[in-house]
Amino acid sequence: MENIFQNRINRFNLLLAVYNATDASYEQAVNVYTLATNVGLSGAQCRRVFAYLLEEGLLRANENGGEFFANFTHKGTKAVEEVFIDQYQATYYFPAYREMRS
Secondary structure, eight states: OHHHHHHHHHHHHHHHHHHHHHTTOSSOEEEHHHHHHHTTOOHHHHHHHHHHHHHTTSEEEOTTTOTTEEEEOHHHHHHHHHHTTOTTSOOSSSOOHHHHTO
16 A cells, blocks of 8 residues: 555656646646656656656657657646645545645
8 A cells, every 4th residue: 555655646746846847837848757856756666657647648748858758738737736725635646735745
């Protein structure tokens, strides 16, 4: 169970980093690999998290930038912002914010 919890935290941290880097803009592509290393993910973790976020439609691959470039999506915006509606409530994708920051 701890591994599942940590995977969900890693996904949130990376998605939040993209949200902040793009100011939730759907038009701005960012290097997700660079952001992943900034939030403490290894290369292997980055690939797994990035693939998950793409498959769920929270990010959209941007082929013009390279392998790890992506744009934010509307669904990604909603997923991040939902975490902050109630910091004690888990969402479909992520644990409660208070649990992730404990």
